[in-house]
Amino acid sequence: MYPTGTLRIHELTSEELAVYATLKPECIPQHVAIIMDGNGRWAGHRSLKRFLGHQQGANAVQLVTETASRIGLPWLTLYAFSLENNLRRPRAEVNFLMRLLKTYLESNVGRMMDNNVRMKYIGRTHELPPEVQDKMRWAEDATANNTGTTLTLALNYGGRSEIVDAFRSLAAEMKITHTSPDCITEEDIHRHLYTAHMPDPDLLIRTSGEMRLSNYLLWQIAYTEIFVTERLWPDFRGIHLLEAIADFQRRERRYGGLGEGSGAVDEEAERIKIATG
Numbered sequence: 001m002y003p004t005g006t007l008r009i010h011e012l013t014s015e016e017l018a019v020y021a022t023l024k025p026e027c028i029p030q031h032v033a034i035i036m037d038g039n040g041r042w043a044g045h046r047s048l049k050r051f052l053g054h055q056q057g058a059n060a061v062q063l064v065t066e067t068a069s070r071i072g073l074p075w076l077t078l079y080a081f082s083l084e085n086n087l088r089r090p091r092a093e094v095n096f097l098m099r100l101l102k103t104y105l106e107s108n109v110g111r112m113m114d115n116n117v118r119m120k121y122i123g124r125t126h127e128l129p130p131e132v133q134d135k136m137r138w139a140e141d142a143t144a145n146n147t148g149t150t151l152t153l154a155l156n157y158g159g160r161s162e163i164v165d166a167f168r169s170l171a172a173e174m175k176i177t178h179t180s181p182d183c184i185t186e187e188d189i190h191r192h193l194y195t196a197h198m199p200d201p202d203l204l205i206r207t208s209g210e211m212r213l214s215n216y217l218l219w220q221i222a223y224t225e226i227f228v229t230e231r232l233w234p235d236f237r238g239i240h241l242l243e244a245i246a247d248f249q250r251r252e253r254r255y256g257g258l259g260e261g262s263g264a265v266d267e268e269a270e271r272i273k274i275a276t277g
């Protein structure tokens with residue numbers, strides 16, 4: 001499928017263009033999800049306070065989003081703040097992340113407009129501070145008519161709690177419609193996820209080298225290709241997104257089936273072999 005939105009390839013840097021030239025434009029993924037990790041380590045390596053790592057991380061969010069919009073990537077979903085971050089980080093860091101999010105939205109909605117980016121959120125966002133929720137709604141409304149990349153920020157998000165919320169909402173629906181549990185399908189569960197309006201990610205990128213999913217989009221990534229880079233999130237740029245997409249395009253996606261040249265069994269030949277012993 002071709003990417004949606006208007007391509008703005010001429011706005012890529014010359015380095016990005018060199019990587020983009022190696023891509024098959026008709027095979028750009030529909031949806032890239034990213035676990036942005038390593039802000040703290042980035043700061044630590046420079047003997048800086050952790051909050052400076054988060055600040056640089058927010059800068060990387062904007063730059064990567066803009067490259068995504070230039071290549072017409074339809075969906076970009078970033079893990080910006082997990083339920084676990086909210087529960088387990090010191091209050092001062094959580095408060096800083098909330099202030100950073102607010103400032104980020106205030107200062108970047110103009111750039112989102114210039115880049116035709118639509119903003120959305122997933123997660124238990126109703127538990128965030130009211131002034132942050134107000135700013136989120138403001139940014140979402142301001143960008144609602146944009147038709148390029150949809151940037152979804154996962155905020156106060158957890159994959160398991162998303163599934164719990166989906167089951168609660170499905171159970172409520174079933175009570176009203178008097179539906180038997182035997183009738184539940186995968187499609188029903190999909191309809192009740194926060195991500196019901198978007199395709200599942202084709203590619204999941206994780207920065208800073210950890211080999212784990214950290215409770216991110218657990219239902220949705222059943223067949224997603226995973227790309228892990230040692231690079232810390234504040235150093236991640238559009239060119240690295242393009243490199244990850246190039247790697248993705250070299251993969252063969254099989255969805256549990258057989259790939260090309262897999263030596264698929266010729267049933268007739270096998271039957272004859274079995275019959276003749």
Ligand code: FPP
Binds near residue numbers: 041057079080085101
């Ligand atoms: C992990 O770094 C990153 C996060 C806590 C979430 C990502 C947050 C940002 C990119 C900044 C704000 C984003 C927006 C949209 C304004 P870490 O602290 O876990 O790093 P570490 O594992 O090296 O300590």
